[in-house]
Amino acid sequence: MPIVTFLPGYRKARVTQGATVLEAAQKAGLVMNVVCGGQGKCGKCIVRVESGETIFDREKFGVLFETAELDAGACLACQTRVFSDARIEVPARTLVQEQKILVDARPLDVPVSPSVRKYALTLAPPTLDDPSADLARLLEGVEHSGGPAATKIYAPLEMLRKIPVVLRHGRWRCTATVALVPGGYRLINVEEGETRARLYGAAVDLGTTTVVAYLWDLAGGRVLSTASNYNRQISCGEDILSRVNYAKKNGTGHLQELAAVSINTALTAAADAAGIDLEDIYEVTVAGNTVMTHLLLGIDPAYMIAEPYVPVVRRTFTTTAQRLGLAVAPTAGVFTFPAVSNFIGGDIVADILTSGMADQDEVSLLIDIGTNFEAVLGGRDWMLACAGAAGPALEGGEVLFGMRANPGAIERVRIDEATLEPAFETINRVPPVGICGSGLIDLLAGLIRACVIDRTGQIDTGIDHPRIRMGRHFPEYVVAWEEESGAGKDIVITGHDIRNLIMSKAAVLAACITLMDAAGIGHDDLANVFFSGAFGNYIEKENAVTIGLIPEVPLERVKNLGNGAITGANQALVSRERRKALDRIARTVTYIELNADPGFMDRYTQSCFLPHTDLALFPTVQRMLEECRLRKRWGQWQA
């Protein structure tokens, strides 16, 4: 069997004849970018074969490369098969890198009343006159300490087996841990002595790409530490669809384990940082989209990706850590968020909880843009929601120099409207290697303000400027010259990129307008526009309105929730009352299937302009664009 050696790290893997380089990389523990799930479409898993017998179809996949790259041996790891020992060079950008993960939750303004509590007990030892059973003695102790009635507490088998030893070894001083569960209470641990201070909980945002964990001291009601890392499922495909397809082919077992491992990795880091034992974590709340929740629970998500898109479970669910393979106290409850539909999952319900919109009389709009986008409109009495694929452009996919928010990504750009020269900032302030989502939106807004592109996104190649030129296939604007770039070449945005970006933002805007039309709501009626998620957190609000990503509202009404999913998970962890609100929220929201909405395609077409075909919907943007055009004519006239 061939041995594949990966450079520069010299990691090795032994694989069968004909295995792909991607499979070898997975075996060697390298996590590569595979946006398309290994179908040879995204062109992100580029490697270079240095030696060895390999097969790669240059005819078929060559369009993704420059000729020089192909000549140097570049190929796609997912499409290259190995037939002898080989040495493969892996460029840094092919590997999943440490990304800016949004861990910040909003401060909690809820009283701390966790579902799990500890009771320190000093019990009277049994005597011939008082020979009541160990369990009754313990539970009556809990009741007398202000806990729930002894008859309402269920003690599972493992507790019955543990109780007699702990009570006697601890000389009848012990601490009981009791959790509120559906239908009553559950005794989830009993320890010797007084351990009330060691009562921790974890809130988890289980994203398709990243996992964020908050570790709480539930006794003291404060955050101890946070941690985040990649969702290890990335090795089985980058987006939801490829994960579901992986599950179809290989079963859900492996993806379930990877979900648990991903959470365990974050919890271990958080526990290490806080100096606590994982075994003292007695409750975990998990907010994730519907597919992530299903995969964590080990439920086949296959039926969700075809019409009529039906999840197996929508309501809140509670099970134990040991059943999911989470490395906390084995009997700890794991609470998963409810979903509205298969596309509006627990993460969005957490966003709604975080925004507080479900408690308000006014109408708010909530938008979460990630790998997909979701939008929710409404308030206390009604809510409408829809979801769709924006395409990967807003996250840097399908854009020539698009990239995730990794070091070297251009995250801020301003274009001088007179000189057309850009000023940019990169993540970690290193030479730029690409452009991430917030940078792309800035670019789009800057280019239209500078009249480099028109409202359809066409680059005006009539402009005589070194930065505006014809590229290999499309016209392009140079954002960074080779000499200032870390990519070894000019960093550009092409007409094709711009088209992809407009189609992406149009999907979001058309969805918002569809909800507003369905409810009979105008953009003046929106009391708040909430952005949730990393994307919303980093973009320039004004530019988002300028390009028509969201409906035009006064900018002070646009609010960032930060990571709404983790904030919601935190609330459900520390507050029984907030947790109770969840099923009600999930039931209040009506899901609108955009594909079934007859007006959606028209609204989409109308939204494929900057900002929209009907400028009456964007009066402020209209005025601003007119001013720009006038200024430009004036400048041209002056020249």
Add this chain to the structure above:
Amino acid sequence: MPIVTFLPGYRKARVTQGATVLEAAQKAGLVMNVVCGGQGKCGKCIVRVESGETIFDREKFGVLFETAELDAGACLACQTRVFSDARIEVPARTLVQEQKILVDARPLDVPVSPSVRKYALTLAPPTLDDPSADLARLLEGVEHSGGPAATKIYAPLEMLRKIPVVLRHGRWRCTATVALVPGGYRLINVEEGETRARLYGAAVDLGTTTVVAYLWDLAGGRVLSTASNYNRQISCGEDILSRVNYAKKNGTGHLQELAAVSINTALTAAADAAGIDLEDIYEVTVAGNTVMTHLLLGIDPAYMIAEPYVPVVRRTFTTTAQRLGLAVAPTAGVFTFPAVSNFIGGDIVADILTSGMADQDEVSLLIDIGTNFEAVLGGRDWMLACAGAAGPALEGGEVLFGMRANPGAIERVRIDEATLEPAFETINRVPPVGICGSGLIDLLAGLIRACVIDRTGQIDTGIDHPRIRMGRHFPEYVVAWEEESGAGKDIVITGHDIRNLIMSKAAVLAACITLMDAAGIGHDDLANVFFSGAFGNYIEKENAVTIGLIPEVPLERVKNLGNGAITGANQALVSRERRKALDRIARTVTYIELNADPGFMDRYTQSCFLPHTDLALFPTVQRMLEECRLRKRWGQWQA
């Protein structure tokens, strides 16, 4: 390592040097009588060494044998160590044989309303307009079919994983199985198509010695079959104390498995007889004494055998079949009976339920005599209970020719008061090999009526009769001559046997009187005396009163419950209402610790007479004995 071959079956086992013959027998799959748990005390595990190097201490254990037996190579399997290949002859009586197990339950007079129910559903397939989740669709179907509210039904993880496949594969026709559990309802299965007829349940009497199972068709409300077998834990010691000591030494794991295997064996036989699949059994109720219940649940019973005799759990408990290793539907609920104390277990609570005494205004006395005895006195508003060791005499232990109710046991004896000749019946009508409990009580009553023994149990050796003679150590009465016996020798009852029997019955009577004194109840106040268990079922009521095993009451008030434990288990299986009564019964009973009762020893001493030192408590018996004495004097005078 030596190989031990057992004759006559030629079973073989390879053991380490110095292992006991008993260990070798266990390894070879032979189940020997080991009443004392292998301590060399009971003398039941007699074998004969035919060849091989073995060590057995004749000095120490010889008292248990006749000299001729010792000379022929007889020894105790538990005390004989093997140091070379050996051939060991095992007499049939040393092996546990098929015993008369009392499987008969009383007919049920309760309406059938089991805790587990099936709902056959025809669901509307999901559409884009009706995309509700699979789980909600299913549970709402249950609700609309007259089941509990969807929000009150918890679906465990394994059901969530199963539902989408079953619904689609069965084309949205399915059958849901829902069980009433503490705190709500639980979805325990979902199957394709209409399977309502396949809803079975099992009631189990888990005794220290035997396991009895009833298999029910819960849909039709009728018994399908019954089965019984030995409790496999017998290989770890015959009585409760030796089981607990085994658990102390080896952990509870092995005993837990043996309990499950014993139940599985009975259930398999019952299911085979009924022609059903074990997987279609969705609920199991188990009535057992407190130690058996703890061992089935895998809870260490160690603390129960020392002061203050505290069980770990007394109340009713529900867990799943898979957690206990029962071979029925994995998610089936297993319900265990509550206990009053460590000595008044679920079997006695089942007796009380069966007797109906807890629903009556009158006062009843309930007695269960088995390896130990338990007594309960009272009615609807109060009940007192106590328990004690009667010693094994009443079950045939510590009696020279005592034996279990196996084929060849003398189970009925009448002694002609004029000729002193006995007339007896044996089980299966084969030549007698020993005497079981009911036969021993008949003998005792017959011997006193015939004035062969006096009220202290002394055999009157002054009587000149061939059946009355001096034995090796004690005077004895010959019940069967060698030529009519299947034991190859005279079958006798000795003065020592009689002493043991009197001490045993005295313990029972003293316990009953202690309860009656505590409640201020005389024997005239007893509306019923219930006998539960095999022993009570087979004994002659009149003889039980004659020897003073129970207080004197009119014989029509003495009633047999049959196997009260299995009847109670049946009731809890088929009736939600009867099950609900159990915790109330367990709470109503007050346990009296006889060892802590200052008057008990006096009452015991007074009861060590036939029937009691105070004949005023037994007026009818007194008259009868006086008549016997007069008749005898008259006969002597005539002679």
